[in-house]
Amino acid sequence: MAGYINNGKPRVALRLFETMPKDQVLPNSFTFTTVINACSFLADVETGRKIHAHVEILGLKSDLVICTSLIDMYGKCNDVVEAWKVFDTMVYRNVVSWTSMIVVYVQNALGEQALLLFREFILFMSPNHFMLASVISACASLGRLVTGKVTHGAVIRRGYDGNDVVASSLVDMYAKCGCITYSGKVFRLIESPCVIQYTSMIVGAAKYGQGNLSLDLFQEMIERGIRPNDVTFVGVLHACSHSGLVDIGLEHLNSMYTKHGIVPGAKHYICAVDMLGRLGRLDEAYQLAQTISAEAKEVALLWGSLLSASRSHGRLDLTVEAGKRLLELKQQLAGTYITMSNTYATMGKWEDAHRIRSEMINHGIQKEPGCSWVEIKDLTYAFYAGGLSSCTRRTEILNVLRELELRMKERGYVSGSKGSVFVDVEEEAEEAIVGLHSEKLALGFSLISMPRGTTIRIMKNLRMCWNCHEAFKLISNIVQRDIVVRDLNRFHHFKDGLCTCKDFW
Template sequence: MKKLGPFLFSSTSIHSKSPTYLFPLIFSQFSTATPLSSLAESDDSSDSEPCDLSLAIIEPRNLLSKSNSSTQGLHVLDLMDRGSIPVDAETYSRLLKRCTQLGKLKEGKSIHAHILNSKLKSDIFLRNSIINMYAKCGSLCDAKKSFDEMLLRDMVSWTVLITGFAQNDQSAEAVGCFLEMHRSGLKPNQFTFASVFKACGALSSSELGKQVHGFSVKSGCDFNVYVSSSIVDMYTRNGEMGGAHKVFDEMTERNEVCWNALIAGYARKGEGENSLEQFLKMQRAGFEPTHFTYSSVFSGCASIGALEQGKWVHAHMVKFGCRVIAFVANTLMDMYAKSGSIEDAMKVFDRLQKPDVVSWNSILTGLAQHGLGKEAVIKFEEMLKKGIKPNEISFLCVLSACSHAGLINEGWRYFELMREKEKYGIEPKMEHYVSIVDLFGRAGMLDQAERFIKSMPIEPNAAIWGALLGACRMHGNMELGKLAAECVFELDPHDSGPHVLLSNIYAAAGKWGEAARVRKLMKESGVKKEPACSWVEIENSVHMFVANDDTHPQKEDIFKMLDKLGVKLKEAGYVPDTNYVLLYVDKQEREMKLQYHSEKIALAFALLNTPPGATIRIKKNIRVCGDCHNAIKLASKIVEREIIVRDTNRFHHFRDGSCTCGDYW
């Protein structure tokens, strides 16, 4: 009886003429085993047939056991060299498959070298498996080298390489490889097209994608559900939702992938309503949502701040037993934070067993958006103590939090920390420099902000000068604001924001002629300002308002509520700040203008249409004005409600006469 190793076992004698089709079977009933090396030896001193392990049964977990003696590195390869295991394609295939599954690049290279020294070195099936192994292990250089060394290539060879490039973010190489394949005369199959469409989507090349789409139609592969799903995804990633919908509507067969692609496409474009609509249609069509579905819908809800819908989708996920895994939790946190409920975002984070760096970044971003700078710093320090290595996004989040909370020293310390080579050695990007300019600018340290810009190792862009311009508007520095504005005009002449800021700086300083000149320049240049508006959502309906809005069906009740609230505000000590009316009119008219700002109209409407004590959520497309901030702060105490206002910069939580921003925003 032969001694049997830890992963080869047989209770019968093994003969060289035994059929090899039993070789891949897994046999694990036997638990007592002896070293593998003794397989080729016999404990019985009597004459016996030589041991041929062609029928040996190898447990997959032991296929890549290390060698103790040879340079090959794997025990199985040693046995093949000794003749104890047959050198055949099936054996090599199993070994390569195991390396691919486990991402074992070093072991895969050993097997590759062994194949090159065997009689099977030209076997096209094995050579394709080698390319696939290298690609799945992330070694595209080795995959391409192996491909180039092949004397004979088939459609699978090309497809495996194209797929490898596409899945490893080398989309240009994937498309180039596809063109070479076409020139070689080989016809692509559905897997080839699916990978090429993925690459076209990643390249955001609409024209190229359309050409490949046309080629797939000529090849007759466009009706394949996997190809069609890839085409839908490609169009959505190029922002062409019309083209994506056309392909989707023409599909005779659909799967979860094409639904997910459509839902994710709308979410990426910030069209949360359409994303939710497709989510509902998907279920009515009989398809169950996947983790990817929920993640995309949460992103869609986050883009429009749809808290109630987001909560409903969260409840739906829990009801149907879909476990909250890391990447879904990250989008769920983002949804709650961007929809105004940082408390719910914190609850999701606290329930994560092993939050990764993306999870930490998500909660840091949320805290920064809600002006909870000190809490963000505490969370960041906790992240460092737990051994989670921050990346460039982590530092950007904490810098933004420090900027919004006026934490000058902490912000500068983190900026220095990220650049320390012995610590993290992260080279700051433009966004980090913008955060530092914003940090100094908000604090009124305009000279220091200007010196910082001049000391930057990279050329400042429009965002840098825009941050300085915003700070100049905030603190009334006309000369520096003019300089910053001129730089922005040169770098980004079509952005209306800097023109408006400069005009407002002049108007606030009483330079009405200069303000008019900037407005005239905007008109002549074709630069259009987006009208300021505020909106609230009541029972799944969005109600939008602009300043002096008299178009709403409830306009009479709204204006009565505004007058009533105005009286109570003045009784509580509110004094209209007419500095925020940048028009050349008298004081009385300025006060009237302030009373009918869009966020105040939205507040009055919400007070009329929500139950007493309910939280009011208002969104605004530009920065909330200082006068409205003061008025809403007092109103929260008068009406005994929490009022949450989201503008382009952050969230303001008004409670009992105060704001979480501490009047620093």
């Protein structure tokens, strides 16, 4: 069974397991561990449950190795509850079983739970490099730079800074927390970086608006004889897309198979559509979009990209077309309804705008609320669009934002002047809505809570709007602070009235 699994044939291993009773061979703990690993490989939770039942019947539920394998299997099948039940009922746990449960949380986007479990663990035992790498990955997913730095310190104290697995996690963590310089420093300390580490740096630089750095890293990688994979090319195309390097990006797309033997997939063509759309080459983007066959989620990404680009460049016909496609797919519904409604309003087609809004309400579809969060010391503070009702420093934050608004208006800033149409909202109400976007609330709180000169880092769950982007540029100059915002798509680093994205996002 182990041989079949190692050769990528886990289903054959499971069939072999089923024949054991016929030959009157009883499975032992090693057998169960092996066959559970086959279920993990296949993400086959139903077969995994049956094997788990066998383990219980044969009285092996206290076996450390079997339980650890079960945790891993349930985690890979996205059944966090069952993984926790196994972990919680274990008589004895070691660093491997604790690490497995932390990995389950990280893999299932439950970074906070992973960090809480890690804090509990270090009260009793010392972590190994696998656990530290998993904790660093949790910090990356949450954008928790302070906690990531503390964990990096633990890595250095325990002598794991030379470990490639840990180094890869650190490169990724710093990149996802908006510290591309730190990523580069860790990356350059790796003696023989592999394709994974190069890809992490390429993607990180791309999201930070440093497309040329991504391309330089890609070229360096090729010159060192490291073969890129399909994910590497997603990073390269992403870099070209976010830096306006569309022709260079198309050259790399065409070279994937001819130079590197990699057949471009749907993700690569989606990047190409995004590249063309961002630069305003919408007819080419539309023609390419119609030729791509992919799964529903990937098709939704494709038309969602075209929807955003068409809206930004004023191609209302394509905005409506892309919106209709997304509604047919029943994907990205809230954002699509709102964009289409606003597009019809821009065209003066108020009946259509109201019809779209009514459909949205009738289907019970609600827009995900904008949320931004900042990490100060070891605490995270979250803010939601439109309100500060539960914040004890509400008055201070609003006073800071009002003062900044006045100083921005002195420099010619007009709130809500581009790209935002709020149906049935008066001008002054619209301005209030934009003024209370979650990233502005997070910024106001950071300005009154953090020492002067400290870089402010804000994470946001949605795409940053044009109005806030213009405001943050001005504010960075007014308060003379670096402000880094990670939104849904990329990083924006505001400094001295400018942004690293060069207003191209």
